[in-house]
Amino acid sequence: MGVEPWERDLLAKDSMQLVPDYFDNFYDEHIYFSKEGSSGGQGVGGGGCGCN
Secondary structure (H helix, E strand, O other): OOOOHHHHHHHOOHHHOOOOOHHHHHHHHHHHHHHHOOOOOOOOOOOOOOOO
């Protein structure tokens, strides 16, 4: 089952993207990196300090 041509406009909307707003995601990553001393993995327990 594929995506029909008339359905592609719905999938192209910003609200349908994995990261709807690039800058919001960028700042969230920066804040997380600054606090934890690591990058990525917001859904994983533990941080850059070695504590779990």
